[in-house]
Each structure stands twice: as structure tokens, then as C-alpha cells.
Amino acid sequence: MFVDTGALVAAVESQHGGAATLAQSVPVKETHAGGTVWEGVVHVFDLEGHPTASRAYAWSSPIEGSDKRRFFAVLHAGPVKSPLDAVRAAIIAETRSKIGGANEK
Template sequence: MSADVPRLQRAIRDLHGLEATRLRSEYVREMFRGEVAWEGDAEVFAISHPKASFAYAWAHETDDGKRRFVAVLGVPPVNSAQDAVRAAIVAETHRPTGGKA
């Protein structure tokens, strides 16, 4: 279990207003433009939401050495941790700063 679980639960609460119960970790290796965009464990959480039963959350180091906590609701087409990481990467590339997720 990730030591970040309490911080990831806080990210889900802060970003989505939901309490979350950790269920498991899922290993994800996501490629983007021919490179590994993100690799590691994403945590899967049970949530109570009208459109989603799960939230997916993980942390990664940013270019400036800080930790960024990401939380994505399992609303279709996001049906797995892999989908959540992919969605976050795509969303990040569409931000004005255009960095990696």
C-alpha cells in the first residue's frame, strides 16, 4: 500500500468533494508519443457518486521536484486505472503550459 494513501484521499476530497475508501493498487505503464509518460501504482478507491463507483489517484514528481497528486473519477470512458492515467495525460497536454501528467 502506498504511503501516499491519506494524501490521495485528501486530493479526491479536495478535487471532487468525495470521501474515498482505498480498495487496491493497480500498476500502470502509459506510453505517450513513443515515450513512457507515467509508470507506477495508481490507487483505486471506492466512492459514493451518482455517476462513478470508483476514483483513481496517484502522485508524481513535477519538473520542479515537487509532488503532484492526481485524482480522476471513474466516469465512462474512464473504467480503469489505465484509463484514468491516460485521461490525465491527455488533459495535461491540453493545458496552456502543456506539460506531462
């Protein structure tokens, strides 16, 4: 599915600040235990005006049971050095959030 680059720019800028400019788009496939966990295109943005990062990664995924999409934006910082690292970081954060939420119930 085509995702408007403007929506990805808005996701990066609203979540992290600075001014984002598309640098490239990279196909990514993350697998675990022989299965595909996530597959899609990660858009790499140059980021100006951010205090610590000069690059960000953004993509979107469909929301299950909806025609809407969820937007992800991850900074190139710390252990995140590539589009694949960004996807992995988002998957880990989402999994921890779900586990933490389940423990609170």
C-alpha cells in the same frame, strides 16, 4: 517513492467530493511511440456519496525541479473504465492545457 494514502484520499475527496476508501493499488505503465510516458502505481478508491461515480483513481507524480508532488484524481466515468484509462485521460487533459496555454500567449 512512497506516497501517503491519506494524501491520495484527500486529493480524491477535495477534487470530487464523497468519501474515498482504498480498494486496491495497481501498477500502470503507459507507452507511446515505443517510449514510456508514465509509470507508477494508481490507487483505486471506492467512492461513497458522489452523485455519479462509485470509484475513483488517484496517483501522484514528482514536480520537475521540486521535491513536491502533484496529485491526480480521476473519476471512473465516461471513457475512464480502468487505472490505465485514468492515466491516459490525465495525460491528454494536461497536454491540451499546455497547448491551449501556448496558443493564448
